Amino acid sequence: MSPASSAEPPEESTEAAADAEQGEPLYPPTAPSAGEEGSQGRLSFRQQLLELQSRALGGLDLVVEQLDRVLEALAHQDVELAQMVIADDDRLDGRYLEVHQGILSLLALQAPVAGDLRLVAALLHVIMRVERMGDQCVNIAKLIPLSGHEPPVRREVLEALAKMGAQARSEVVQCRAAFAGRDVELAEDLVRQDHEINRLNREIFRMAIEIGEDPDTREWAMHMILVARALERIGDNAVDIGEQVAFVVTGLFREFSDSSHAV
Amino acid sequence: MDALDPTATARARLARHSLSAARRRRDGLARGTILGGTILALIPLALIVYYLLAKGLGSWSWSFFTTDPTGNTFFKSSSIGGVKSAIVGTIEIVTLASVISIPIGIGVALWLIEYGRGSWFAHTVRFFIDVLTGVPSIIFGLFVYIALIVGTGSTYAGYKGSIALALLMLPVVTRSAEVILLLVPGSLREAALALGAPRWKVIWSVVLPTALPGLATGILLAIARAAGETAPLLFTAGATFKTNTNLSQFMNSLPVQIYNDVTSPTNAVVNRAWGAALTLVAMILVLNIIARLIARRSRLA
């Protein structure tokens, strides 16, 4: 999954992701060596688990939607679009509660063990990250109206932010694919991508420092720093989801090379 | 579905499952037939009990139980005596027969179950025991007669009668003991073995006590059967009038006494025979009651 340089329409990515999920096995793609076909027992439990995963990963699709819209609002200073993003965060919160409840229910009623247990624990992490990512989008959206209707924008800063946004988006899409496909390599690749976001973050910070003397411009630049930070946080959350992929597959939890150095 | 009367549906459904009239008639017919058969089978039993009581009770008296038969069967003036020696003799002969046959019988049953299970030898033994249960009792008497009386040149004795009776009882005791011992749950044996008990202790301390009620019943029934056998005693224990507690001499017994008395022309003697028969039945009844009481004390569960 190559990092997209421009935002793709949300529907397309969701479809592609859904397609990817249809053929994905619930467990590591390698066939179980005991020769069993797979899920012979506890059919309804397996279905519930699959459903829960699909709901959690669907949350990531919602995040991509939100991100696309907020980036658009940012680029065009669209305050109304920003309001919509803020309002739609309720959907993500709802999704969080739904998946959380599903996890509790599964734990109480089905007593999952081994791989199933790791998956359920990972889904809890995933949905928490999803909710944070949604909050970051809201944070960005809240910053847009603060600059007024005719903000003193600097093109290079906006371009850098657009690049960051695209990067963040691609990370979210990639972590979703990695989780659905239990692809540890793809998950580890997120670290590399995250370096890019961090680099852009530092660049925007530098640009903001050198932005000049005009107080309005400087105020706008500070807001943009906060936007950049929010985007960088989204990237970190995506990497965290990648770590969960490794946990589900290997049973070991390790931090990928620490990508939380924002500056 | 009648929503107004919810029980109607349930009633209708239940009705489907109940018996049709034809089947109910057949059921009644079967019941009646079986009941009739039962009554038919009980009639002879009832008659026997009635006759025994009617004819035997009259002979019962203190002297009946405490005096020996005098051998006077012809003269009305002299007393005919009671049946004391017969009672004593029966008790002694049967006791000895039990002492011989019961340990051996239980031992054989234990061996068949605990040690020899499955081997061809065990099958053969079991087969012959089954055959022996069907052998007429007179054969045992004849065997002992030939072997111990004619063969050794000696004469009748109480203990020889006991041997004959023991041979008679042995297969019965063995068979019933085997059945009872098989009922002891294997889990009990396992539990005892797992505690570190040697095999014989498992048998002695666990299997036998658990099987005891059933064994007691089987044994008492075997004793009851032996007590009533006449034929073996005729050729082996002989008969005598005086009470004799020495088992190596002639001994009287109730079945032999009855045998001798029944054919007598004197009514009093015949009545005495009935009294003796009633006594014998009473003794067997007492044995059965004891067997029941033992069985009640603990269950093989």
Place this chain on the structure above:
Amino acid sequence: MPELPQAGAAAPVAPVAAEPVPERAREQAALGVRLQGLRAFYGAAEQVKGVDLEFKANEVTAIIGPSGCGKSTMVRCINRMHEEIPGAHAEGKVLLDELDVYDPSVDVVAVRRAVGMVFQKPNPFPTMSVYDNVAAGLRLSSGRRGKEVRAKVEAALRGAGLWDEVAERLHEPGAGLSGGQQQRLCIARSLAVDPEVILMDEPCSALDPIATLKIEELIEELKSRVTIVIVTHNMQQAARVADRTAFMLDGKLVEVGATEEIFTNPSDPRTEEYVTGKFG
């Protein structure tokens, strides 16, 4: 729950000087068991096909696996009960702390005193009272008498958490207790002979949940005195009770490890499939 007697106080009150079976001090750990190349046969059919497994001292090890995988058979080889079945025999070694119980010089009866067993269906002796049931182990195996027996019976009943419930009823029939109490009675019976190891073959499968929980608590307490091997169909039970868990399949040992590992991250995919319920 009556508290477990402290180490040292659990020893019988009566002097234990001249014992035919050497009495070990309570502070000493129990012995562990090691299976080496264990194979068990019913006639010509091989049910246990070469198992190497260690049961660590003073630990609870659970054996799980689908029906017919040979776990009960394997466990019965440890106290040599397997050979009581006509036509059955075993090969290989079962080491009780370096002593092979299958060595020809070892007395089978002594092995069974050192390795006790509790069965699936509680089986107290029906003709004996509660007291006699617990004493049965002592009387059957070593013929002890009198005061010694009394002290050991009480200690065993306390150890099994049953003393408070039956102290008034020692001379009532053992079979008159409830299912859970009967099973604890059987555990007390095994404890009375001071075994090193107690084998439990699905001890709770015939019991209600509360009785099951009591026995699981009891197992937790007992492991400081004995090594426990428990065969169970109930994986939740294995998860609750066992320090280590072994998974068997078709007469072979597939995987053994810390219970937590087995139930969160098993190494063998067959184990994964079994514990997650894909088969078995």
